Amino acid sequence: MSIEKVDTLVVGAGQAGVAMSEHLGRKGISHVVLERNRVAESWRTARWDSLVANGPAWHDRFPGLTFSGVDDDAFAPKDRVADYFADYAKQISAPIRCGIEVAAVKRNSEGPRFRIETSDGVYEADNIVAATGPFQKPVFPQIVPEGEGIHQIHSHAYRNPEQIPEGAVLVIGAGSSGTQIAEELLGSGRRVYLSVGPHHRPPRRYRGKDFVWWLGVLGIWDLRAPAPNTEHVTIAVSGAYGGKTVDFRRLAERGMTLLGMAKSYANGSLQFASDLKDNIALGDANYLNLLDQADEYIRQNGLDFPEEPDARNLAKDPECVINPVLELDLNKEGITSIIWATGYSFDFSWIHLDAFDAKGRPIHERGVSRVPGLFFLGLPWLSRRASSFIWGVWHDAAYLAEQIASEDQRSAGLGMAFGSSSLRG
Numbered sequence: 141m142s143i144e145k146v147d148t149l150v151v152g153a154g155q156a157g158v159a160m161s162e163h164l165g166r167k168g169i170s171h172v173v174l175e176r177n178r179v180a181e182s183w184r185t186a187r188w189d190s191l192v193a194n195g196p197a198w199h200d201r202f203p204g205l206t207f208s209g210v211d212d213d214a215f216a217p218k219d220r221v222a223d224y225f226a227d228y229a230k231q232i233s234a235p236i237r238c239g240i241e242v243a244a245v246k247r248n249s250e251g252p253r254f255r256i257e258t259s260d261g262v263y264e265a266d267n268i269v270a271a272t273g274p275f276q277k278p279v280f281p282q283i284v285p286e287g288e289g290i291h292q293i294h295s296h297a298y299r300n301p302e303q304i305p306e307g308a309v310l311v312i313g314a315g316s317s318g319t320q321i322a323e324e325l326l327g328s329g330r331r332v333y334l335s336v337g338p339h340h341r342p343p344r345r346y347r348g349k350d351f352v353w354w355l356g357v358l359g360i361w362d363l364r365a366p367a368p369n370t371e372h373v374t375i376a377v378s379g380a381y382g383g384k385t386v387d388f389r390r391l392a393e394r395g396m397t398l399l400g401m402a403k404s405y406a407n408g409s410l411q412f413a414s415d416l417k418d419n420i421a422l423g424d425a426n427y428l429n430l431l432d433q434a435d436e437y438i439r440q441n442g443l444d445f446p447e448e449p450d451a452r453n454l455a456k457d458p459e460c461v462i463n464p465v466l467e468l469d470l471n472k473e474g475i476t477s478i479i480w481a482t483g484y485s486f487d488f489s490w491i492h493l494d495a496f497d498a499k500g501r502p503i504h505e506r507g508v509s510r511v512p513g514l515f516f517l518g519l520p521w522l523s524r525r526a527s528s529f530i531w532g533v534w535h536d537a538a539y540l541a542e543q544i545a546s547e548d549q550r551s552a553g554l555g556m557a558f559g560s561s562s563l564r565g
């Protein structure tokens with residue numbers, strides 16, 4: 141059996157794998173990127189049909205290429221984002237091999253550090269970069285048992301309203317995915333219920349600038365860790381319909397029923413916590429806080445940005461917030477489907493190395509794992525808030541390439557000292 145040897149093997153060719161390839165290439169580090177599907181497959185097939193980027197085209201991109209055919213301030217449709225990364229990979233001649241799944245990474249007994257078993261044979265490498273995405277395995281709480289006659293899917297399987305059986309729909313989770321899916325269903329004429337947990341909802345634009353611009357100048361993209369007690373606070377933003385601030389009160393005005401967090405299920409009824417008012421208030425506080433910070437930034441820097449006092453006028457609480465529904469009889473309400481927009485967990489079961497904590501989370505410092513030669517890229521908060529987003533991952537990849545280069549230099553030095561041959565091709 142032939143074994144292919146490479147210096148660095150990158151697993152996954154989403155935006156993280158492409159960025160990693162660019163920076164490894166710049167440093168002259170020989171590498172191969174293995175992708176089980178196609179470049180940017182998650183953007184192509186693991187999202188709903190109408191998804192557009194959450195950030196405007198001037199922001200949600202890498203420095204080396206602009207989006208052709210998409211206005212700088214517009215939000216690129218998901219297929220356009222996928223094409224963008226495929227084009228980018230071509231532009232940098234990234235050595236990506238598609239259709240190859242990595243099944244296992246193990247420590248090698250001799251020679252290069254790692255043995256990598258794939259659907260296309262065995263590789264050996266001194267460095268591995270796991271770039272398999274921030275959102276790997278859909279998770280939802282098993283609150284409503286199967287066999288209750290309710291169609292239940294996770295948001296990652298949602299494509300469009302036509303796919304959902306007739307009847308009212310309950311969407312659980314009001315982050316960016318849940319909110320956009322619920323609004324799309326409402327617009328298609330469905331009766332929609334939305335379970336809203338703790339969330340942040342920044343203004344889409346304020347005083348002439350998009351919120352991603354504000355997060356940049358205010359240093360929020362660069363925060364190193366979530367503020368205490370906000371680890372489980374989701375963010376509700378959307379580029380849909382040209383980009384609008386997520387506003388739950390307006391959705392309620394249009395007929396959506398807002399609910400608190402889903403708690404339990406018994407005899408055909410779902411119970412909800414009485415936290416809806418608090419969750420809406422937390423979202424408001426986050427929204428107003430960003431306006432305050434933006435105003436202060438404008439004042440301190442003497443900027444001549446247009447005033448926008450209306451941004452502070454919040455609509456009145458709708459009835460469903462004032463008197464929240466705490467129990468919902470699904471049958472009585474005609475609810476035939478539940479969409480769980482409740483997030484994802486990691487799946488690094490293919491890495492057979494001592495690199496994880498008891499919950500299966502990688503132990504690392506800015507993506508450098510405790511196993512020499514093993515690196516992680518694209519994870520939420522890998523180095524800072526921007527890490528799992530398009531712009532941030534590119535910078536994290538630059539850092540990891542530096543680490544790999546200096547690691548390789550060290551190994552090359554040792555190799556000379558001990559007379560072994562370098563793998564560098």
Ligand SMILES: Cc1cc2nc3c(=O)[nH]c(=O)nc-3n(C[C@H](O)[C@H](O)[C@H](O)COP(=O)(O)OP(=O)(O)OC[C@H]3O[C@@H](n4cnc5c(N)ncnc54)[C@H](O)[C@@H]3O)c2cc1C
Nearest residue numbers: 152154155156175176182193194241242272273518529530
């Ligand atoms: C609904 C949604 C909307 C988002 N919108 C935005 C946005 O607008 N702007 C933004 O900046 N971020 C957005 N994100 C966040 C993030 O940018 C995306 O999740 C993005 O796809 C992450 O890129 P990635 O390369 O890290 O992971 P992925 O794009 O998931 O790429 C990982 C790749 O690894 C491959 N892979 C996995 N396991 C293996 C294996 N064992 N062997 C070989 N290949 C493997 C997969 O096939 C995949 O192609 C969004 C996320 C979601 C869920």
